[in-house]
Amino acid sequence: MWRPFFQPYHLIIVQDGDPSRTIKVPEGFDYELYNRNDINKILGPKASCISFKDSACRCFGYMVSKKKYIFTIDDDCFVAKDPSGKEINALEQHIKNLLSPSTPFFFNTLYDPYRDGADFVRGYPFSLREGVPTAVSHGLWLNIPDYDAPTQLVKPRERNTRYVDAVMTIPKGTLFPMCGMNLGFNRELIGPAMYFGLMGDGQPIGRYDDMWAGWCTKVICDHLGLGIKTGLPYIWHSKASNPFVNLKKEYKGIYWQEELIPFFQSATLSKDCTTVQKCYLELAKQVKAKLGKVDDYFNKLADAMVTWIEAWDELNPSGASTELANGSIK
Numbered sequence: 040m041w042r043p044f045f046q047p048y049h050l051i052i053v054q055d056g057d058p059s060r061t062i063k064v065p066e067g068f069d070y071e072l073y074n075r076n077d078i079n080k081i082l083g084p085k086a087s088c089i090s091f092k093d094s095a096c097r098c099f100g101y102m103v104s105k106k107k108y109i110f111t112i113d114d115d116c117f118v119a120k121d122p123s124g125k126e127i128n129a130l131e132q133h134i135k136n137l138l139s140p141s142t143p144f145f146f147n148t149l150y151d152p153y154r155d156g157a158d159f160v161r162g163y164p165f166s167l168r169e170g171v172p173t174a175v176s177h178g179l180w181l182n183i184p185d186y187d188a189p190t191q192l193v194k195p196r197e198r199n200t201r202y203v204d205a206v207m208t209i210p211k212g213t214l215f216p217m218c219g220m221n222l223g224f225n226r227e228l229i230g231p232a233m234y235f236g237l238m239g240d241g242q243p244i245g246r247y248d249d250m251w252a253g254w255c256t257k258v259i260c261d262h263l264g265l266g267i268k269t270g271l272p273y274i275w276h277s278k279a280s281n282p283f284v285n286l287k288k289e290y291k292g293i294y295w296q297e298e299l300i301p302f303f304q305s306a307t308l309s310k311d312c313t314t315v316q317k318c319y320l321e322l323a324k325q326v327k328a329k330l331g332k333v334d335d336y337f338n339k340l341a342d343a344m345v346t347w348i349e350a351w352d353e354l355n356p357s358g359a360s361t362e363l364a365n366g367s368i369k
């Protein structure tokens with residue numbers, strides 16, 4: 040289903056689990072495939088920051104990519120159809136979202152003002168209509184919604200059938216639950232913040248990979264004057280994962296997040312944090328100082344955040360740190 044949409048692009052496939060299993064990639068795609076042995080070989084001891092047996096491992100692909108724009112998708116997501124029955128080109132919509140500005144400082148009630156057939160509404164300050172560069176495009180899902188385990192357990196048959204034809208900027212100062220299932224981002228603007236954390240095998244938590252990355256990314260985007268949009272495009276999420284397995288992975292996150300959210304809501308970064316890497320390292324320090332007492336896991340996670348940046352800069356020495364001030368690249 041994805042061939043017409045994926046074939047023009049370079050694929051990076053991150054194989055989780057047993058590296059001796061062979062993944063058969065269909066003919067005609069330009070791709071790189073990495074398993075755990077490859078990750079260990081490329082990163083050496085720094086591979087400790089890449090999770091095993093959790094979708095978090097995907098962020099290794101972001102680190103080794105040489106492309107400006109990244110689209111990440113889960114392996115149970117397929118091409119969705121819009122209400123007219125037309126197949127949705129998710130990549131086309133993500134790139135439209137990423138190439139047009141965001142409006143985090145003042146909410147436009149007619150949604151995306153840069154879209155054909157829409158504009159800024161009366162009362163919208165003209166001084167803010169230029170917007171800011173868009174770093175992240177967060178797409179949604181028809182059929183199986185991205186619910187946590189408790190919600191899945193009480194609503195096992197709920198399906199998302201509602202196609203909302205809208206894209207909107209998430210306002211500055213507001214966090215959101217970033218789902219990694221259908222996500223586009225500008226790697227040059229925000230790549231180093233897209234660390235999906237320590238999850239899965241050997242860790243007390245799983246399935247908070249994209250959430251962690253989203254909270255760190257939003258704090259950094261707000262600080263650097265970058266935008267994040269959510270809404271179109273939709274993909275078709277084909278299957279629900281096992282809610283009992285999910286509950287075991289998620290449960291610590293469900294009560295930890297009641298402390299994590301206030302931490303991210305009150306997180307501030309100093310003005311000399313002018314690159315994503317500097318922001319991220321400062322955030323790692325705050326994670327250790329303020330969340331280390333919630334659980335020792337956060338001390339380990341803070342260290343892994345530093346390792347991630349070290350590994351990122353090692354693999355990306357040229358564009359390692361793009362100087363940003365209020366959303367404009369210097």
Ligand SMILES: O=c1ccn([C@@H]2O[C@H](COP(=O)(O)OP(=O)(O)O[C@H]3O[C@@H](CO)[C@H](O)[C@H]3O)[C@@H](O)[C@H]2O)c(=O)[nH]1
Binds near residue numbers: 055113219
């Ligand atoms: O050990 C693992 C488990 C899973 N994956 C890959 O991760 C994604 C999501 O897995 P799955 O579709 O089974 O689970 P969902 O409940 O739909 O996932 C939601 O949670 C997020 C992951 O934390 C995800 O973005 C949401 O869709 C698939 O691609 C699995 O292959 C893995 O690599 N290792």
Ligand SMILES: [Mn+2]
Binds near residue numbers: 115276278279280
């Ligand atoms: Mn899924």
